[in-house]
Amino acid sequence: MSSRRVQILVALVLTALWGAAIYVAHANGHLRFLDRLEATLTDLRTLARGVQPPPDLVTIIAIDDTVVKRGGRYPLPRADLARVVDAVAQFKPKVIAVDLLLVDRGARLGDAMLARSLAAGPTILAAAAIFPAASDTVATSSEGPLAALPQAERFLLPLPAFAEHAEVGIVNVATGQSGSPLSVPMLFRTGDKVELSFPLRVASQALGLPLTIAPDHLMLGERTVPTDTDFSLPITYYGPRRTIRTLSAQNVFDGTLDRGAIENRIVVIGASVAGGGDFFPTPFDTLMPGVEVVSTAITHLVAGDGMVRDRKVHIADAFAAILLPMILVGLLAWRRSAIGLIAAAMVVMAWAALNLFAFTHGIWLNAATTLAAAVPPVAIFAGVQLWAGGRRTQYLTARSRSLAQFQAPAVQEWLARDPDFLAEPVHQNAAVVFIDLSGFTALSERLDPDTLRDLLKAFHALVDKTALSYGGMITGFLGDGAMILFGLPRAAPDDAARAVKCSVDLHRAVESWMASLPVPIRDQLGFKIGAHFGPIVASRLGESHQHITATGDTVNVANRLMEVAAQHDARLAFSDTLLDTADFHGDPHGVLTGPLQTQVRGRSGAVTVWFWREERQPGQAAAEADVAG
Template identity: 40%
Template sequence: MTPATRQAAGLRTSRRTSRLSWPLTALLLLVAIVWSGWLARTQLRGEASVIDRLETATLDWRLQIAGPLAPPGTVAIVAIDDRTVTAEGGYPLARGRVAAIVAAIERSGAKGLAIDILFAGSGGSTSGETGGGETGGGEAAAGDVALAAALARIPSAIAAAATFDKAASSLVPMAEDVLSPAALFADAARVGLVNVSTDAGGTPRLMPMLVLTPKGPMPSILLAAAGLGTGGEAALSGDAVRLGAASRRLDLGWHLPLRFHGPAGTIATVSVEQLLTKGSDPKLAGKLVFLGVTATAIGDNFSTPFDPQMPGVEVLATGAANLIDGTALVRDAAVRRIDAGAAIALTLAAVGLIALVPLPIALAVAAATLLAWLGATTIGVASGVWLASVLPLAAMLPPAALAGSIRLYQDRRLARTLAAAEAALRRFQPRALALHLAGHPDFLMVPQERSVAILFVDLAGFTGMSERLGASRTRDVLKEFHTLVVEELVPRGGVVLNFMGDGAMVVFGLPEEGDGDATHALAASLAMIAAVRGWIARTGAETRLGGVRLGAHYGPVILSRLGHDEEQHITATGDSVNVASRLMEVAKSHGAGIAVSKALWDAADVAGLTPPESWEVVAIRGRAEAMTVGLWR
């Protein structure tokens, strides 16, 4: 092999190994499986992690992009607000007054009532949020009786509250203790827990449908109230809530993911003061009504994606509307399996691409895939499905960064090797051939026949110039001439196969054949003659060259490697090569600068090209048949 061939083979070998080796790729994929599999396992099991904090933050963004839900038509709120507290002379309200509120809600035609107030104790006890307000024990007892009677007249659910050990963790919440309503009220209404599950920032995310307590399992107030006024009860069935014929899918541990309708006040709200003044309100008719406190500095408030201060009673009403209307976010075991599968698949795909595909392409595809998943999660949330956005990102980035770092190091090392090898290769072959040989070291090991355009060019008066200028200056003049040949012909698709003293052989159609080879050869011939004549004019006083001659032909040739197995060069042979060479003689004998065959002219797209000044039928030395030749003088 020539140095060129050996360089080409070296480049080919390097390119075969530019990807990571199979053992290293397998090791990186194993790391990716272990890492993403561990994260997927935490997702499937619902284990708390830092990822959850980031996930809830991105959930807020996606909810804001999706926008708020329309106000529900199934749920309303009766609020003990600032106006009510002022009108009643303070808080807590006497239970007799609460009984009047319940009666007004019943008169309004509400189908059910859920009360976010803890009626602990009786007979004027103040152990709960409301427990007194009456001036005497008898009056307090009467208020209790009135409230119990009012609750009995309307399907209702009242609040209990659980306390938890913050250090304990389980999918189904386990309460240390429960603050329950007095038996008088518990006998008149269903009882449900009002606890909500918040994230690290205090935003309610989930509503537990069931809590394990020392007294046994207790339902959420949503579960207790959802079926009020319908003749049935909401019940847990597998991983869902059955509500009549409807089924609402739940997250692990029987949690309902909340989706808020908008800022505070989005759900229809009636002030207690207004309700008591009017005696009833038609806005409550046919709805499940939540009674609770919204007054400043009295009721509990939560931050939500749409409002930093939402009253707790509206959070509960939101959960009830989600449960009744089916507007809750869906994040059950099936969705979590999709999350886990996406995390593992995206991670393996990213690592595999980085290991085996060119790094820029791999990174672009991996980023596009991840963005597509993030887009899918945004669309999912808008459609009511809570797909994880952070889990695949957290699963993908560390293994991908590791693989990318290793690949970047290897690619940079190979790039330096390739640059040095290609620079050396270009010294032995034209650039187009060098690049082609780098990717195809077996190029022309088997000769190929194809039609190409061949161009020969030489200087007139070169011998006399060499005698006058001497070897050193003649070499400088040749260097200038050869530079002109390369600058005019190579950009137009020509490959200089050989510089022969004051001449050059150029082929159009090497290394690959193209539809425009003949056209490029003609255009390059005209440009070449103009450029060389300009150069001769600038250097004429010294060189005294007689001009330039160019012959060009289009026809079949044999492209092959000639020479010894260890010393080869690529060339074109055949009658078409001889004809192109002889056409320079035709140009000289006719006093022309360019002579091209009719075959070349016919093969080219000549639109816009200057036509020959004349067409001549001439004999070609060494050939029996005459040829039609176009001449430019």
């Protein structure tokens, strides 16, 4: 297995372990900061779902500011509360739920009146659980499924005079770190007893169904109550305050209470007076009365439209926390480019869309845990990928710079576009220029290696600069010589013309360079140039280390023309074919002599040759001789 595959496998395993650790830690009550994130994401999903009409099952009778202004006091006197209960009871509701803590004694007559009113119909009274800290605690004893229930120090129950005529339910709700109630516990416990919640008591009474507590869920008759694993009911809000039908208790005192809003319905009596009732922030409303939060939970229980967050949903959350980051890391590893990023982004959007779709259809998949499981490993892996990509870019840049020292820029660009360039030999016309230093072999016997190296380096740099300036490609330095091609990577109409100009410039540049050398070296060095034009075969040679070159009669003739130049006391020899193709007839500072019909070594036919010499001004040769002396 390759090193990269091993690295990817290790990254995927670590990512899976991270996701599993995040899920387990949060499920065991750690990483509480994720609760705040989940509350925020829940609010956003609720807003995205929008306002929904609630099932018309519950009517709230609100003791609001209008009632308080009428009576001039709060809490409402027991006699007045008795009038409200009596007025509601006469219209035959399914159940009357009093969301008020009747724990203190009032006026004797008022208490007696309220006790008689509560006895007249099916009534549920609110009680409260008192916890040892500001937030609910979870028992650590191993007593089966009930061990996860919120454990209270004690219950704050209604006065016995009231409780003997009604059933009692605990009215506490569980708020997230944002303060918004996200669930309502269905069961509460102290050291010696378990109490039902207020909404569960109301729903059981309204439906007329018995309650069964199973090991991992609740049953109302044959209906499963969609609770979380700790027997709490997840709630989602239908809309802002008063979305659930709400009437003012003032209608009772005015005699305008609507029978249709009461009869055969669940009626919840509670406070919504400013400064007197409990209020909570929700996604739709910054101040929603607690009585409407409780009524929302009652509606969920009776209608069966609550959010599902049971054991199966938790298993799905665990899989999402493990698989989503693995998929994202896998995509980034599979495609280390924009394609991988786009694919990963599409997966994230698909997961977000699925999460929102599930939420709007009553399934509450955890989003915060999955994000916490996915973001760090993906960010770390992406960072490592960027770092590795930067290192790889530096490496490739260094290789490119190194390649630039061996291949002409035009050939590099062409190979980048077409890696198969010259994989098969190409027949074409091209101009070929050879240059060679004469006397170098004898000179190398006397010079030390460092001096010899510096001499060759300067010569090669001069040839490279001149050839590059005319678009020529040096196929290779042959010790003290070089071969330059004009026509690769593709033939051009001015190949011959550029080859001629390059040859003339090389002549001048090498002469100038040699004149700058020390006399002992300069006196032993010379040079010769041969240039020809015609058909060549361009190809790659070699197996593991390939180089581009040209072969054919044109190459051989260009090489032999250097000998012809030396034989005729010249330094630059052109073939007649090259000059005709280039349409070159000399320049103002040079002299062409010829033509000369001559044989070249290793070839049977004759070649027409022209010699180019620098035109010297009168006295220039003598002056140069004096300088040389």
